[in-house]
Amino acid sequence: MRLKDKVAIITGSGRGIGAATAIKFAKEGAKVVVCDINIDDINRTVSEIKALGTETIGIKVDVTNNEDVANLMNKTLEKFEKIDILVNNAGITADARLIKMEEDQFDRVIAVNLKGTYNCGKEAAKIMLEQGNGVILNASSVVGIYGNFGQTNYAATKFGVIGMTKTWCKELSPKGIRVNAVAPGFILSPMTEKMPEKVLNFMKEKAPLKRLGQPEDIANAYAFLASDEASFITGAVLEVTGGVVL
Numbered sequence: 001m002r003l004k005d006k007v008a009i010i011t012g013s014g015r016g017i018g019a020a021t022a023i024k025f026a027k028e029g030a031k032v033v034v035c036d037i038n039i040d041d042i043n044r045t046v047s048e049i050k051a052l053g054t055e056t057i058g059i060k061v062d063v064t065n066n067e068d069v070a071n072l073m074n075k076t077l078e079k080f081e082k083i084d085i086l087v088n089n090a091g092i093t094a095d096a097r098l099i100k101m102e103e104d105q106f107d108r109v110i111a112v113n114l115k116g117t118y119n120c121g122k123e124a125a126k127i128m129l130e131q132g133n134g135v136i137l138n139a140s141s142v143v144g145i146y147g148n149f150g151q152t153n154y155a156a157t158k159f160g161v162i163g164m165t166k167t168w169c170k171e172l173s174p175k176g177i178r179v180n181a182v183a184p185g186f187i188l189s190p191m192t193e194k195m196p197e198k199v200l201n202f203m204k205e206k207a208p209l210k211r212l213g214q215p216e217d218i219a220n221a222y223a224f225l226a227s228d229e230a231s232f233i234t235g236a237v238l239e240v241t242g243g244v245v246l
């Protein structure tokens, strides 16, 4: 078990990639804090983890809300006494072409994907600095490397997440905290289920591996980067895309 007795917070772990990551981490021996804005989804992931016989708690969190984030860290410390791993996975899309994109659409995506990552990263980093160790993993995207039609807001956040990852690496890694990003390609999850089928088929054909990703493909990458096997990896952006280039 690669994450035995590690305490891991995974934001947005009610469903999709976050839920798959929470379950993978639990199978690798981690004590997982399941947090999400949606309480029903939290309860489902928590039940699946409990069925594995692993310790877990569920906490309702809106990552854009500072009080919620402070409560998340406090409750985690109360229950598990440390925070070894933070996966900043919570994210949303609100797509439109540039000239059709409303200010509210732009602001919402920035608030969750960029500011939410900053909020959680900052509070976890304070605790990890006191501990003298920790791992922070951030969800970027292939869109955060190449940009994508209709995703001005989302691309801005996912490029920004890479900027924060590299900056936190410089600030935190000298103190024992590794910080990396994962850039998934097109992964079958509730986020992509709302995309037109022809776009998904196009992305599948574009990928040299000729398939879309599964949430578990990303969970496996997070598990590796969180583990001691990745002890010399920091400031990296791991593309998990089936080779797709946009």
Ligand SMILES: NC(=O)c1ccc[n+]([C@@H]2O[C@H](COP(=O)([O-])OP(=O)(O)OC[C@H]3O[C@@H](n4cnc5c(N)ncnc54)[C@H](O)[C@@H]3O)[C@@H](O)[C@H]2O)c1
Pocket: 011, 012, 013, 014, 015, 016, 017, 018, 035, 036, 037, 038, 041, 061, 062, 063, 064, 088, 089, 090, 091, 092, 112, 116, 139, 140, 141, 142, 183, 184, 185, 186, 187, 188, 189, 190, 191, 192
């Ligand atoms: N699916 C893909 O193809 C893909 C590709 C690249 C990157 N990503 C990134 O991976 C991450 C997970 O994506 P997914 O496909 O599993 O999406 P998803 O929509 O299936 O899951 C996202 C989760 O985040 C939660 N969430 C949303 N806003 C929140 C908030 N304010 N506070 C707390 N939780 C909140 C949702 O409730 C949901 O459970 C996202 O950051 C996404 O941008 C996904």
